[in-house]
Amino acid sequence: MTVHHTLSAHDMTLAYGELAVVHDLTLKVPQGQVTAIVGANACGKSTVLRALSRLLVPRSGSVLLDGVEIHKQPTAQVARKLGLLPQSPTVPDGIIVSDLVSRGRNPHHSRFTRWSAADDAAVAQALELTGTADLAERYVDELSGGQRQRVWIAMALAQQTDVLLLDEPTTYLDVTHQIEVLDLLADLNQRAHTTIVMVLHDLNLSVRYADCLVVLRNGRLHAIGPPVQVMSERMVEEVFNLGCRIVTDPISGKPMMLPIGRHHNAASAAVTDGSAHSSPAAHEQH
Numbered sequence: 489m490t491v492h493h494t495l496s497a498h499d500m501t502l503a504y505g506e507l508a509v510v511h512d513l514t515l516k517v518p519q520g521q522v523t524a525i526v527g528a529n530a531c532g533k534s535t536v537l538r539a540l541s542r543l544l545v546p547r548s549g550s551v552l553l554d555g556v557e558i559h560k561q562p563t564a565q566v567a568r569k570l571g572l573l574p575q576s577p578t579v580p581d582g583i584i585v586s587d588l589v590s591r592g593r594n595p596h597h598s599r600f601t602r603w604s605a606a607d608d609a610a611v612a613q614a615l616e617l618t619g620t621a622d623l624a625e626r627y628v629d630e631l632s633g634g635q636r637q638r639v640w641i642a643m644a645l646a647q648q649t650d651v652l653l654l655d656e657p658t659t660y661l662d663v664t665h666q667i668e669v670l671d672l673l674a675d676l677n678q679r680a681h682t683t684i685v686m687v688l689h690d691l692n693l694s695v696r697y698a699d700c701l702v703v704l705r706n707g708r709l710h711a712i713g714p715p716v717q718v719m720s721e722r723m724v725e726e727v728f729n730l731g732c733r734i735v736t737d738p739i740s741g742k743p744m745m746l747p748i749g750r751h752h753n754a755a756s757a758a759v760t761d762g763s764a765h766s767s768p769a770a771h772e773q774h
């Protein structure tokens with residue numbers, strides 16, 4: 489039976505040297521749900537994910553994994569519970585796809601354990617799910633950006649953790665692969681109740697796939713809650729400084745954001761069914 493783990497940040501301030509980039513953030517990651525972190529470039533999304541995954545020690549405050557400070561837990565122990573897909577992972581020199589994906593199994597081994605059939609199965613399943621099985625013998629640094637991204641996702645999947653943190657998992661992917669990856673994460677969440685936290689830039693896909701939307705602005709929590717409550721024209725204006733209209737997504741029935749831009753005026757952007765979602769989010773925090 490899978491053990492479900494809890495992850496939370498408390499009054500967390502994150503800094504690089506003297507520069508604090510995330511301020512007093514408290515965030516209880518919804519267990520067994522899909523959370524999307526959104527916000528403008530440089531607002532602190534990746535920094536938050538790094539702290540949640542133990543890579544960055546908070547200047548103050550804490551991150552708790554199963555109620556215990558994550559930075560006081562050994563790396564391998566954390567890595568058996570929690571996997572991270574960083575925003576720009578570095579490819580080890582001269583490595584082929586199957587070897588890279590196999591590294592996802594490292595946390596499950598010590599010096600005294602041997603590679604097992606279960607490891608083979610985990611790697612094969614991760615390659616299969618990400619559509620990268622036919623790349624298994626290729627050098628990772630010779631792959632296209634999108635192929636490589638799916639290989640990194642395969643490595644994270646091979647780790648078979650209960651909590652999965654992904655920094656822009658759809659970067660470099662064509663639209664079909666974006667949807668495939670998000671569907672795959674949704675499957676994992678539904679079948680195994682995997683807790684998923686992902687940074688996404690596509691607000692409409694965030695709304696579609698996330699149960700909880702976390703909106704960051706200048707390193708602070710701006711809003712948190714179900715996407716239907718959080719997504720609003722006002723939020724997009726405040727957080728992204730972008731005029732938009734919110735309409736109803738005909739596929740999902742959820743709010744869908746249409747940016748206006750300088751080459752279209754608001755009058756020509758008028759829509760008939762956006763009013764339902766144009767009110768400010770109930771959960772906005774300032």
Ligand SMILES: Nc1ncnc2c1ncn2[C@@H]1O[C@H](COP(=O)(O)OP(=O)(O)OP(=O)(O)O)[C@@H](O)[C@H]1O
Binds near residue numbers: 509529530535536
């Ligand atoms: N290693 C680092 N050293 C110093 N400053 C950093 C470092 N990494 C990030 N920063 C700074 O911290 C701030 C937040 O960066 P972060 O990468 O968390 O943003 P982000 O929201 O993920 O942005 P993006 O959408 O562009 O990925 C930025 O001002 C960035 O320049």
Ligand SMILES: [Mg+2]
Binds near residue numbers: 533534535575655
């Ligand atoms: Mg980032």
